[in-house]
Structure formats: C-alpha cells, structure tokens
Amino acid sequence: MKIVDARTRAVAVPLERPFLAGGLHMIERIPFALLELRTDEGITGLGYAFSLSERPFGSIVAATDALSQEAVGENPLEPERVAAKLGRAFGWAGPVGVVNMAMAAVDFALWDIAGKAYGQPLYRLLGGHRDRVPCYYSGALWRDFGLEELEGAARAVLDLGFRSMKMRMGSEPPRGEEERARVVREAIGPEADLLVDINQGWTPYHAIRMGRMLERYEFGWLEDPVDHRDVAGSARVAAALDMPVCAGEYHYGKEPFLRLLNAQAMDIAMVDLLRVGGVTEWRKAAALAETFTVPVASHLLPEIAVHLVAAVPNGLTVEYMPWSLPLFLETPRVQDGMMVLPHAPGLGLELDEEKVARWSI
Numbered sequence: 436m437k438i439v440d441a442r443t444r445a446v447a448v449p450l451e452r453p454f455l456a457g458g459l460h461m462i463e464r465i466p467f468a469l470l471e472l473r474t475d476e477g478i479t480g481l482g483y484a485f486s487l488s489e490r491p492f493g494s495i496v497a498a499t500d501a502l503s504q505e506a507v508g509e510n511p512l513e514p515e516r517v518a519a520k521l522g523r524a525f526g527w528a529g530p531v532g533v534v535n536m537a538m539a540a541v542d543f544a545l546w547d548i549a550g551k552a553y554g555q556p557l558y559r560l561l562g563g564h565r566d567r568v569p570c571y572y573s574g575a576l577w578r579d580f581g582l583e584e585l586e587g588a589a590r591a592v593l594d595l596g597f598r599s600m601k602m603r604m605g606s607e608p609p610r611g612e613e614e615r616a617r618v619v620r621e622a623i624g625p626e627a628d629l630l631v632d633i634n635q636g637w638t639p640y641h642a643i644r645m646g647r648m649l650e651r652y653e654f655g656w657l658e659d660p661v662d663h664r665d666v667a668g669s670a671r672v673a674a675a676l677d678m679p680v681c682a683g684e685y686h687y688g689k690e691p692f693l694r695l696l697n698a699q700a701m702d703i704a705m706v707d708l709l710r711v712g713g714v715t716e717w718r719k720a721a722a723l724a725e726t727f728t729v730p731v732a733s734h735l736l737p738e739i740a741v742h743l744v745a746a747v748p749n750g751l752t753v754e755y756m757p758w759s760l761p762l763f764l765e766t767p768r769v770q771d772g773m774m775v776l777p778h779a780p781g782l783g784l785e786l787d788e789e790k791v792a793r794w795s796i
C-alpha cells in the first residue's frame with residue numbers, strides 16, 4: 436500500500452460557555468489543521484493538530500502540510516519508517532515544537548489507515564488491554580468562573596453522566612481557592628472524583644502550602660503545580676504531599692519523561708498526544724512510566740486518547756476535553772463514568788463535512 440495524496444485543511448471550532456470555554460485565558464474558538472492521507476487502495480486516514488491561539492496556528496498548518504507531503508509515496512503501514520523519513524527531511528534534531536505536532540498529525544493518519552486496512556479499532560492494534568476506560572470531564576470549571584457559575588457547571592457535568600471532573604486553580608491574583616474547592620466538593624458530593632490543574636501557576640513552596648489545604652477536599656491529583664522545567668521543584672511538591680502530583684503534558688517527545696520519572700517528580704504521568712509526537716511515541720512514553728509503576732493519563736483529544744489509555748496496562752484515565760469533538764459525526768460515548776471504545780476500524784472517526792465547510796478558515 437502507498438500514500439498517494441496528502442491534503443491539509445484549516446478549521447476553527449467555536450466554543451460556548453460553560454462546556455467548551457477555556458484554557459488559561461478564555462478563548463472563543465480553537466483552530467485545527469485537518470490532514471487526510473489517501474492511499475492507492477482507496478483507504479483514507481485522518482489526522483489533525485491544533486493550537487490554542489490563532490496567531491501561531493499558521494505555522495502548524497504549514498508544518499502539517501509540508502511534513503505530510505514527505506509521506507507521499509511511503510507505505511502507511513510502517514509508521515516508524517515514515518517518522519524516520521519525516522525527521523530526516525526536517526534535519527531531525529530531537530523533538531521540536533510545531534514539527535512534533537505536525538509529525539503527530541501524520542502519525543494519527545497512518546494508524547487510522549492501518550486500523551482500516553486490518554479491519555480493527557486502533558486500541559486493538561496497540562494491545563487491546565480493555566474495552567472501556569475511566570474518564571473525567573475537563574472543560575467546565577474554569578478560573579474565571581465565580582462561585583455560583585462553578586457550582587452550576589459542576590452539577591451540569593454530573594448530569595452529563597461523568598463521575599469525575601477537573602477544576603482549575605492558580606489565578607493571579609489568587610481568588611479564594613479554598614472557597615472554590617469547598618463549593619465544588621459540596622456540589623458534587625463525596626463520591627465523585629475531583630482533580631485540580633494549576634497549569635504551572637505556583638512556586639514549589641506555595642504549591643506545598645496550598646496542597647496541604649486541598650488535601651482536606653480529597654482531590655485525586657494536583658496537576659502541574661509548578662513550571663514544567665522545574666523538575667526538582669515538582670519532586671519537592673510530590674514528596675511533601677500525600678495527594679498525587681500529575682505532570683508531563685508540557686514536554687515534547689518521550690525523553691523528558693525519563694528525567695521526570697528518575698527524579699520522582701510526578702506520581703502520575705500525563706502525556707500530550709501532539710507534543711509527544713503521536714500514537715507511536717505516546718506508547719513509548721507510557722512504557723517508560725510503566726517500568727516505574729507510574730500510571731499514565733492522556734491530555735486532550737479524548738477521541739484518539741481513549742484508544743491509547745485502553746491499550747496500555749498502566750492507562751489510568753482519559754481527559755474528556757470536548758474541544759475537538761464537534762468536528763465528528765460520532766465520538767466515543769460515556770457510560771457510568773467510563774468511555775466505551777468504538778468498534779469501527781482505525782480511529783473510528785468521521786468528519787462532519789457540513790461543519791468543516793462552515794468552520795473553514
């Protein structure tokens with residue numbers, strides 16, 4: 436089988452409060468570079484990458500377009516060979532920003548083609564450890580929400596069928612974090628799982644002091660309390676608290692995970708599918724964590740990540756962030772707080788072409 440054509444399109448998905456808002460700053464739409472690789476056997480593979488802001492987005496579209504052209508003529512069933520060729524074409528010097536994200540988009544499309552060629556959903560090609568996985572709702576409890584809006588959003592997430600959710604803290608200036616924790620915990624009750632993401636907002640000593648307070652509200656993890664480059668600082672926080680520290684999403688490639696694991700800088704590894712370089716590299720980062728008996732959680736793109744978390748033995752949970760979901764006709768459903776793996780071959784995703792046309796940029 437051979438790739439005969441690569442096409443990249445750009446769309447922007449509009450967001451609405453409270454479920455589709457967010458990030459560190461409130462954003463109104465998220466731009467995606469959509470890639471389709473077509474083969475000589477009539478199979479088409481889908482991949483994509485995105486950016487949280489539209490200004491750097493042009494570089495992601497350009498990199499995805501340029502890299503995917505390098506894949507034309509290659510066998511899509513050989514993702515390692517294609518990755519090596521793409522790396523060489525760009526003077527491979529290790530995992531680098533936008534190039535890694537474009538490599539991920541190509542890698543998604545290759546695995547999608549492989550699944551369709553073999554007639555199996557991606558999670559089975561990767562190991563098929565189980566067919567449903569825990570997940571948590573990520574896109575609702577934002578930093579700029581007042582107490583009342585937080586409470587309403589927390590209840591609304593439970594009504595969607597989730598048993599676990601994540602809130603954000605670490606605003607500058609601080610915004611009564613204990614009160615915010617209490618309001619959400621009371622809204623969802625003691626049975627639901629609650630996680631918190633600081634997005635690198637604290638210093639290690641502040642994180643330890645705040646972490647001790649947050650432990651009283653039974654948070655399941657404290658995510659990225661400090662700057663991702665401060666590996667020793669993250670290790671200090673992890674050692675000082677009983678609450679697990681989750682980290683990793685800001686790192687490019689798999690190599691930084693070995694450093695984080697050796698330093699005991701995290702109790703739970705979070706691996707970003709785009710920054711790590713796609714499905715092929717995500718598995719390797721997860722395997723590194725497995726050798727340290729560290730569980731692995733996904734970051735964004737739940738419709739792809741669900742396959743990875745289901746396939747590896749140390750898969751912990753899927754971040755259910757809805758930003759990308761409106762692009763597709765159907766996405767994996769959530770039942771009793773678990774994501775159910777799709778049976779369709781490959782990624783199991785079909786673009787909603789009507790929306791893609793409407794949201795084209």
Ligand SMILES: [Mg+2]
Pocket residue numbers: 632634658659684
């Ligand atoms: Mg995060």
